Amino acid sequence: MNINLVLYLVMAVCCSGALGKAYASQPLLSFSYDQAVTVCPWSVSAKEIPQFTEPQCHRAKLSEIDPQNQAVWVLIEFERVKLASIPRPVGLYLFAKSSSEVFLNGSKVGSSGFPAVDKTEQIGKMDSVFYLPDSLIKKSNQLVFGLSAQHSLISLGYPIHFVGIGQFGDPKQYIQSFSGLGLILVGAFLLGALYFISLSFGRYGNTSVRIFSALCLLAAMQLSAEISRGLVDYGYVWHDIRLLTVTALSFLFGTLLLVYSSLKVAEKHALHWVYIGTIVTPIVIIFAPGFDAKTTAGVFVPLLVSLVQLGYGWRRAKNNNLATWFVVQLLVAATVLFVASSFHEIIHFVIIAVLLVYLFIRQAKEFRAQQVQLSSDQAQISKLEFKLAQNKQLQSPSKLEVSIAGKTDYVVLTDIAFCKAAGDYVELHMKDTTQKLFTGSLKQLELTLPSIFVKTHRSYLTNLNEVVSLESDNNQSNLKLTNGASVPVSRRLVPSVRATLKASNKP
Numbered sequence: 001m002n003i004n005l006v007l008y009l010v011m012a013v014c015c016s017g018a019l020g021k022a023y024a025s026q027p028l029l030s031f032s033y034d035q036a037v038t039v040c041p042w043s044v045s046a047k048e049i050p051q052f053t054e055p056q057c058h059r060a061k062l063s064e065i066d067p068q069n070q071a072v073w074v075l076i077e078f079e080r081v082k083l084a085s086i087p088r089p090v091g092l093y094l095f096a097k098s099s100s101e102v103f104l105n106g107s108k109v110g111s112s113g114f115p116a117v118d119k120t121e122q123i124g125k126m127d128s129v130f131y132l133p134d135s136l137i138k139k140s141n142q143l144v145f146g147l148s149a150q151h152s153l154i155s156l157g158y159p160i161h162f163v164g165i166g167q168f169g170d171p172k173q174y175i176q177s178f179s180g181l182g183l184i185l186v187g188a189f190l191l192g193a194l195y196f197i198s199l200s201f202g203r204y205g206n207t208s209v210r211i212f213s214a215l216c217l218l219a220a221m222q223l224s225a226e227i228s229r230g231l232v233d234y235g236y237v238w239h240d241i242r243l244l245t246v247t248a249l250s251f252l253f254g255t256l257l258l259v260y261s262s263l264k265v266a267e268k269h270a271l272h273w274v275y276i277g278t279i280v281t282p283i284v285i286i287f288a289p290g291f292d293a294k295t296t297a298g299v300f301v302p303l304l305v306s307l308v309q310l311g312y313g314w315r316r317a318k319n320n321n322l323a324t325w326f327v328v329q330l331l332v333a334a335t336v337l338f339v340a341s342s343f344h345e346i347i348h349f350v351i352i353a354v355l356l357v358y359l360f361i362r363q364a365k366e367f368r369a370q371q372v373q374l375s376s377d378q379a380q381i382s383k384l385e386f387k388l389a390q391n392k393q394l395q396s397p398s399k400l401e402v403s404i405a406g407k408t409d410y411v412v413l414t415d416i417a418f419c420k421a422a423g424d425y426v427e428l429h430m431k432d433t434t435q436k437l438f439t440g441s442l443k444q445l446e447l448t449l450p451s452i453f454v455k456t457h458r459s460y461l462t463n464l465n466e467v468v469s470l471e472s473d474n475n476q477s478n479l480k481l482t483n484g485a486s487v488p489v490s491r492r493l494v495p496s497v498r499a500t501l502k503a504s505n506k507p
Helices: 004-020 177-200 207-230 237-263 267-287 291-317 319-338 338-393 442-448 491-503
Strands: 028-031 036-041 059-060 073-078 090-098 099-104 107-112 125-133 138-150 160-167 401-406 407-412 416-422 424-429 435-439 454-456 458-464 467-473 476-481 486-489
Touching: 004 036, 028 073, 036 454, 059 476, 090 099, 090 138, 107 125, 107 476, 138 237, 177 338, 207 338, 237 267, 237 291, 237 338, 267 291, 267 401, 291 319, 291 442, 319 338, 416 442, 442 458, 454 491, 458 476, 467 491, 476 491, 486 491
Parallel strands: none
Antiparallel strands: 028 160, 036 059, 036 073, 073 138, 090 125, 090 160, 099 107, 099 138, 401 407, 416 424, 416 458, 424 435, 454 458, 467 476, 476 486
């Protein structure tokens, strides 16, 4: 694969990272992670909004709020003037792993699920929007959240993803703006999986084809899980399941990628490299901070092991194909590091698509080379078989039983120039231009004759020893024989006849 093309592809991948981070271009009052808030434990008042002056309350940053396995009250203050550029009606967008109740200046404006101090909590949606009536908005405003996440399966470092005020609408406009491109890639991965699955059941089915079908299927499943947040409303528990699923699929994809390169490069030592990858990768995933880093590690660590493997194989074999493969994976690994902050989004799958396309092209070239070698081997075998049959006929010519004027006679096969089907009989045209009749079909005779006789037309069998040349005129091909006869060659059989003549050293 051309290195410049690879560079252009990687540059496109880097640029596409901006797509994954793009939000809607509408005016938006976004509360940053450094936003100062006041936090009170739910125990201050389970039924009423606290005053936020109680001794149990404290000041914190928005990023420090953690409703997982507990319940808290949160106060955020803002000025009306900051909403001046936002079109009406306005809404509060809360993307968080929690159930929630929202109050504006003491009035409840909505809830997602029902927060509680125990398992009686009703699970809320991961991404919610609450309408903020203009009549409740004052010069200085207080937003109060009641938050809890009592049904958590895993603990996230940042359970509050986004809090902001914008024009009231669908929450999905502010999350995963790349979902459309994601669906296109899912379709491409699924088509690739179906294509390689179909190949795996045919004559071209091998380990590499099966690995490619699994890689495409894993990529489609992982991307589907990733973009599901931008397509489906779900409770926060499913967000935990989604993160676990994405990480597991990333690990399986990376491991399978390592298996493929190990089988191609390490051969009999392949298992040793796979063991290294499958032991190191889970350790890195466990200790990686946050699921974005865990998802990245699932692919990146096996990619690094494969990179070391390719470098070692290249150093030993001095193979240019391995050098190209090494450079491509090095560029991919460098790109992953460069865009690590958004690698878990669409850029992850663009990189995967680029890498898979390269591997597909590489496998196709390898397969083509194998087919050329196989054709060459088959030609040599055909040539050898022809020579053996030719020598056998010269040393001990076989004879064929024929009927002549009601009498049985035997014809030496090497004296036959060609055979022509004639109804229920076959005309045997001899080298001396005489003719004899064989009682039976051409197909039956074809099974009897040695390999020096080749079918050149549905009605003709020709003795290759008698061929002088293959001539074509007005889209019609004919074989010229030593006795001056001309035998037609059907257009469909011209390539195979030409190949057979070449193998037998005929012009």
